[in-house]
Amino acid sequence: MRQERAVHTRHRLVRAAAGEFARNGGAGTSLGRVCAAAEATMGALTFHFPTKQQLTDAVRKQGLDTTRAAARAAVRPGPRLQSVIDITHTAALLLQDNVVVRAANRLCQEGPDGRQEWYAAWLGIVRTLAEQAAKGGELNARTQPRQVVLLAACFVAGIETSAAAVAIGRGSTESSRRQLVQLWQTAIPSVAAAELCQALSPDSSVHGAGGGRCAADGHTPVT
Structure with a gap:
């Protein structure tokens, strides 16, 4: 019971922080606060986290671990480009x-590295998928894998900026999902x-409907 209480307290502290x-x-x-x-x-706080830096590190690590796990879970059998789309929806x-x-x-x-660490948590997976997409003939002749990675990063950064603008009353209230759908609708043919x-479906919530995803194609899983 004591150990369970300690785990519960630590969880509350991380969430509150x-x-x-x-x-x-x-x-x-x-x-x-x-x-x-x-x-x-x-x-209780100093028992679990003797310094503020240790609390900061715990929150950062949990957030990055959650992001990596969610990005990996978004990779499913089918076109690699669809998984790229799905990961951007997941990140947003x-x-x-x-x-x-x-x-x-x-x-x-x-x-010190700016926002790179959080983006790296999922863009590394996107990079692998983009390279697999190129080898599998999923990209057109004008597109290189690095351009797909840059596109994914820019789309999520744009949604992040848009959400911040909404929070201070300077942007559209259109949902992140719908904004991403519109962006991918434009980008997919390009x-x-x-x-x-x-x-390919620009909307990750419906990509399994109507034949929007191909059957398992033997691609190497992304880890």
Whole structure:
């Protein structure tokens, strides 16, 4: 029971810290507010995380691990380009709905490498998929794998910026999913081989319907 309580307290502290980091950044977050949000004492906080840096590292690591796991889970049998599309939807949805991921992204932006660490958590998988897509003839003659990676990164960064603009009342309230659908509707004919375009769905929530995904094709799994 004592161990279960300790695990539960640690989880509450990480979640509470993530909410503070996502709103206020690392420098703007006080440990007192974290304790209040977690309904925990300062003693409990320092028992689990003796320093603020250790708490920051725990939130960042959990957010990055969650992002990598979700990106890997989005890779399924079928065209590699479809999995690229699905991963961008996954990344955008995580930023929208998962406070720990949102906090990790902000903490990465504040770090020495800027936002690269969070993007690297899923873009490495996209890079492998894009290279597999090129070898499998899924890209048209004008498109290189690095361009697919850049496109995916730009789309998610654009959705992230749009969401931030909405939060301060300066942007459209159109959902991230719908914005990504529209972006991919434009991009698919520009990057995919002509014979594959009809098999790709710009919307990850419906890609299994109506033959939108091909059957398992023997591609090497992405890990």
